[in-house]
Amino acid sequence: MSQPEDLPAIVAQVHHDMQRHLGRGKVADYIPALARIDPRNFAISIVTCDGRTASAGLAHVPFSIQSISKVFTLTMALNRLGGALWSRVWREPSGSRFNSIVQLEQEKGIPRNPLINAGALAVTDALLAAGDVDKTIDSIRAFLRRLAGDPSIVIDEEVAESEADTGFRNASLANFLRAFDNLQSPVEDVLRVYFHQCAIRMNTRQLARAGLYLANRGVDPISLGRVTTPFKSRRINAVMMTCGHYDASGDFACRVGLPGKSGVGGGILAIAPRKASICVWSPGLNAWGNSLVGSMALQRLTALTGWSVF
Amino acid sequence: MSQPEDLPAIVAQVHHDMQRHLGRGKVADYIPALARIDPRNFAISIVTCDGRTASAGLAHVPFSIQSISKVFTLTMALNRLGGALWSRVWREPSGSRFNSIVQLEQEKGIPRNPLINAGALAVTDALLAAGDVDKTIDSIRAFLRRLAGDPSIVIDEEVAESEADTGFRNASLANFLRAFDNLQSPVEDVLRVYFHQCAIRMNTRQLARAGLYLANRGVDPISLGRVTTPFKSRRINAVMMTCGHYDASGDFACRVGLPGKSGVGGGILAIAPRKASICVWSPGLNAWGNSLVGSMALQRLTALTGWSVF
């Protein structure tokens, strides 16, 4: 697996090319802790399957991973349930907003995929079946600490509480799932875990590192620990490709050409299969709730590296 | 680009493994010429970027390419219009049936992507702008003859006429596009071209050969002729990945892991970027209108070759 790219030069180039765009987009403002983030923040980190790393910008600054957490809870749930998970959530693009409830009614409580809010709630409920609220939160944090190789990763309790105070759309989705018997735990428990997984704080280095198993068929190429099977790893990547950016997933696939998952905190995790795991961060969001400059940075990166799978 | 696979052994294996499934699925029966096809037919052909070929089954038997034609008209329209095409059709998965009109109303006449019927009609209209009906039909057929390197490719007039007689859903879509000024040519002209492009008859060898430029960044690796730019080639593959199997595109991405496009005639064209172009044919369709055994064959193929992009 020869990868002759001069990674530091590439990330420096991407960082440089993004300078004139910094500050674009709209920072999520539905909770105070997100609203006060400086929209000009930017970071990019790459970890390759052969162990090289490179970063530029504020790669040491943690941010709220938000929906990027859905990739990791999906991995945990697939490991636990296997294919049985797909009876509770589909793996089709939704064609709808991240928090839409329309399809949930039309499709009788089965969310379109695990990367929209409704689907992620069902996945979280699947994890909850194995323990109580605190244990489940602990297990998700522990999973990310292990993947990132960093025991210092924490949950931002202020963010978690703020989400709980304002999360009426998610409460609506969770109650709807419950009405169709697609939640087994109490709504408030599922929401509590969900709000905590979203409130995990990580920086781009940690997130790129944590996602590396998805670039290497389920095995962390550095620790050589198996995280999931090659089969599941491919499926998670496929779901990220078709569903990872809500109703802008097709556009991301066209522009970037990598499986990816965005979070409303401004992060995007992208996977270059057999090559690298990448994380970018820029808090300003586009109209679809994905990091605007982050998407541009990844587009620039794949232009420079030729890493597009297409 | 080393590709040590024993292609003949692989296609033979796939062919063998599909034997017990032949006849599954439901042959399209909305027109007589499709309804009378033997559901047990099966073929698979591969052409690699380094010029090797392998086939199994009825690879010499032509069938109606139907919606696979959308990949080629999209290429032609992108070549002609460039990015301007995206103002007339999006590139997002629709989350809906291939012939759904719901989103077209909600989104004011802009189809979700060029691989659902509404989007393909807009693409065909874009081609029509450069000539009359007969010239446009000729140019599409000529494009496929050139790509396949086979001047014997023809249009099945019986199929084209049958489509015209029963194509009320497509006529509804075309009129709807026209109502939103997203068709410039007369509805009947657009439909006439569309029904003819769908009625082109090709076998799996010809189709695999014709799609090879998409596996090689827009250049036919055998003739070395440039068909489209690398940029456009990647975008077409991305659209095939996220949208090529209608509302089962996510499932196809999970199972097969390649950009692909199905047709109601039972064919599927799949692209393994930088490796190969593949075509399978089996007339029985699944509930989403995609070849049932064809999808299984491609899933088996990527399991054997590791060609999944994920």
Added chain:
Amino acid sequence: MSQPEDLPAIVAQVHHDMQRHLGRGKVADYIPALARIDPRNFAISIVTCDGRTASAGLAHVPFSIQSISKVFTLTMALNRLGGALWSRVWREPSGSRFNSIVQLEQEKGIPRNPLINAGALAVTDALLAAGDVDKTIDSIRAFLRRLAGDPSIVIDEEVAESEADTGFRNASLANFLRAFDNLQSPVEDVLRVYFHQCAIRMNTRQLARAGLYLANRGVDPISLGRVTTPFKSRRINAVMMTCGHYDASGDFACRVGLPGKSGVGGGILAIAPRKASICVWSPGLNAWGNSLVGSMALQRLTALTGWSVF
């Protein structure tokens, strides 16, 4: 049936009260013949079950009856088919725009009610089953001439042709119905009849007179001729009440309290059961495609007369 109202004073009052509103709303401009109508035109006519009449404004000026024709074709179709008609079209409010196609897909080609475009096309097709295009057009015109007692009523061929040139939404609906076998005649025949029925020109006097049977249980109280059964007359009124103003039917019921049907030409026919038939005309439309000042005039009228059924 004592009706001591001083009708001439009432219509004069309504006419007077509308003066300051004349010109409000937006005249339909999708065809030239409608676009050039003076938005300040206004007329009101009342015919009571005991034979009194009163008018104010331009009650002698004919206008395009447009969708008001749907009430009369519904009567004709119910007379011909009886309850069997309800297997082809429901009688529920649609909650959608007059030309929406969304429900038609969700409900497999059965329109919500006969007063939205899709439903009216199915009704027209039912009439066509009894004859050719010209005969059917003749029979509709003859029906209105007989009801209005006025053989001079004509169809505006310019309007009919303009509709045909621009009626892509209706062509889309008709093709969709056909795709679900809910049209039996050729699409172009149904559209031709439909565009002609909409292009009938009548004034408020003629329309109020023509609708009088609906205020009198199906019998014209002046000629004593039976037009339809009491049972059907009640159902037509009920459909007008719940569906006559598209997705503003509930608002019209609240404000006016009478069964009514609007047309994009600015006319509204309203029925006060057991009392009177009323027609108003003012070409400016509100956001839902109903006459803005016409609705206000009817609201004023029922306030003055107490004719609300509620």
Added chain:
Amino acid sequence: MSQPEDLPAIVAQVHHDMQRHLGRGKVADYIPALARIDPRNFAISIVTCDGRTASAGLAHVPFSIQSISKVFTLTMALNRLGGALWSRVWREPSGSRFNSIVQLEQEKGIPRNPLINAGALAVTDALLAAGDVDKTIDSIRAFLRRLAGDPSIVIDEEVAESEADTGFRNASLANFLRAFDNLQSPVEDVLRVYFHQCAIRMNTRQLARAGLYLANRGVDPISLGRVTTPFKSRRINAVMMTCGHYDASGDFACRVGLPGKSGVGGGILAIAPRKASICVWSPGLNAWGNSLVGSMALQRLTALTGWSVF
């Protein structure tokens, strides 16, 4: 106001004619207290504006009024807020199920009308603004006791608690409203009041008596007390006519021709303006959640009395 009808004979006739249908339909079974009701129960009561009463069947047996309560909370909220209420809830038929959330998303948190669940929750929230949960529940019960002239009317706490345990769809709707700032009180408070108003137990005599003001322009013709204005009374009747039976409102208008409101407990309140208030009860529901035999009984009643407003 002469009303020569022999009411006792009429209700006896309706009662007799329904005998062979008793037991049809499906009793609501989502909570035990409703599921165990005998589906063969039947009652009908009429109270006329001139003070006559007649009943047949189990008119003394109380049942859960469920959604019929929406008529009375709507009256209370209109009395308190006047037209300002219509900025929080529309008055259009929804064309959707009683508990649908689709339109609520499409229309940004404004329910279509006050007689579907989402709208009723907004109405209840409007009442809650004037007091705490217990006071609001008390005020609703007191309103019904006063209208029915019967201080013995109670709330079935078992039903209220069961609703709370299973009301996930309603919790989903309430959270959705809250997400769009169309609930001001806490979700759990609004739900608590709502589940209690639905759990009020009344018999057909009491309900017919309670609704009489709607037949008499807002004044109780027996006590001569004003309950609401004539203007508001007409609007409530209009909303009942167009929206009182969910997505079967059009059918009810056609068959019965009276404003009406059904409840999942099997009751229907119907208003014959200027004539009478009627309540029927039969627990078996049709596919739209309305009493099957109750609807038939009202259709028979209006056929016998000619009370249809159409």
